[in-house]
Structures are given as C-alpha cells and as structure tokens.
C-alpha cells in the first residue's frame with residue numbers, strides 16, 4: 134500500500150484553503166473515511182465515480198479499498214494533490230476536471246456499471262441526486278449511490294408517510310429504489326465544520342414498476358406536495374383526470390399528500406398513464 138503524507142500536510146503544501154463558494158468541508162479522519170467507503174460493500178476492482186474529491190480524503194479510502202476511481206473535481210487548485218494520489222495508486226485513479234452537473238456520468242464511466250460515492254458539495258447535492266434518481270431508463274447504469282447530505286435532506290430522502298419530512302424527495306428516492314440512512318456524521322468531523330449535522334444515505338436501484346412513467350409520477354408528486362396542506366382533490370386539480378383516478382383506486386380525495394404511501398403514488402401514475 135502506498136505510503137502517503139498526512140492529508141493536512143498535503144493541504145498546507147498546496148495551499149488548499151476551503152472555499153465556501155465551492156461548498157468545501159473536508160474530512161480528514163481516516164477511520165471515518167474507511168467506514169464511509171465500506172457502506173456499499175466490497176469495492177475491490179469495482180468502478181466508482183466520486184464527485185468532488187477535493188484534496189482526496191475519501192478518494193484515499195476508496196483507493197485503499199481497491200476501487201477503480203474516476204473523480205470529477207471543478208476546483209483546479211486540488212488537481213496537483215490528486216495527481217500525486219494517482220501516482221501513488223497506479224491505474225486506480227482517473228481525475229476529470231469539470232463540473233459534475235454538466236457532465237454525462239455514464240459516458241465519463243465508459244458505459245460500464247459503477248457505484249457513486251461522494252461527500253457532495255451541499256449546494257449541488259440535491260440537484261445531482263434528483264438527476265441520478267430521475268428519468269425513464271431503469272435500472273440505471275449506477276449500481277448504488279452512497280452520498281453525504283445535510284442530515285435534514287437525508288431525512289427527507291428516507292422519510293416515511295405521515296412525517297413532515299415526507300415529500301417529493303422521499304417518493305423520488307423510494308418508488309423504484311431502496312434508500313436507507315447509513316450513518317450520521319457529526320459536524321465536528323469536517324474542516325471547517327458546517328453549521329448543521331450531516332448523514333450518509335445509501336441507495337440501491339430496485340425494480341421498475343410496470344406501466345409507470347417517471348415524468349408523470351414526478352408531475353403528480355409536484356402537484357400533491359406543492360400544496361401539501363390542501364386535500365388531494367384540490368392539490369391534484371392541475372393534473373387532468375387525477376382526482377377521478379384517485380377515487381377509482383379507492384383513495385379518499387379528502388386525504389392529504391403526506392398520508393399516501395409511495396405505492397399509492399405509483400398506482401395513481403399507472404392508472405393515469
């Protein structure tokens with residue numbers, strides 16, 4: 134295994150002060166990083182996409198676990214430190230300079246299946262997650278997502294009906310995938326510490342329910358949760374046929390969106406599709 138200088142030394146040597154604009158909160162604790170890298174199971178020989186490696190803390194843990202890592206980083210200041218890491222782990226790390234929001238991840242990964250692991254920049258986390266979870270093509274080329282979020286966002290992803298956290302994000306994450314809270318991470322683990330607590334969510338794709346359009350399902354949840362305090366007969370008025378379809382599948386239109394199971398939204402989308 135490569136003998137690497139401590140991360141803090143690498144950061145000092147390359148002058149990598151954390152940039153707020155780029156959502157930079159770095160992790161240095163190797164044990165914690167190894168635990169995060171272990172969430173998806175054995176990574177030896179697996180293709181992994183990491184968004185935002187920064188100075189490379191999580192990247193090191195992924196490489197130690199034997200993963201073949203492709204890392205997308207938009208902060209050019211981090212590239213020299215990442216090149217050193219690539220040299221220390223020959224043929225295991227490829228670094229791509231760019232904005233992960235603008236790149237086609239499947240092409241970047243050469244059309245091969247891959248797991249995603251990332252301590253996401255908070256400002257782009259939800260946008261990337263929505264993209265990974267959306268679209269009509271299922272199963273996706275990614276085989277798992279293991280992602281750091283603000284704890285409040287992580288709770289919305291894994292939320293169950295009846296809770297205030299339950300909404301569009303929960304339905305999006307759960308209608309054809311399993312999403313679980315893998316680990317909470319204290320704010321003091323980061324440098325600099327963010328204002329709020331964080332958590333790792335792990336998602337694996339499941340079966341695509343037959344006869345359901347992702348676009349229609351998203352439209353339904355947008356309407357239903359856009360006015361979450363209203364009864365469904367009011368909030369779903371903007372989707373033609375939705376209120377009648379509700380009654381057709383035995384759901385009382387006087388209920389509110391947050392009382393519906395994820396499977397109820399799926400049934401509704403199927404009837405309307």
Ligand code: SAM
Pocket residue numbers: 155156157158159160161184185186187188189190191192205206207208211231232233234252253254255257
């Ligand atoms: N992975 C490192 C760690 O765990 O210590 C750094 C995590 S830091 C929260 C987020 C990283 O994502 C930063 O290095 C930042 O420059 C990078 N980043 C921010 N926006 C990005 C984007 N749109 N595409 C790629 N990288 C981005």
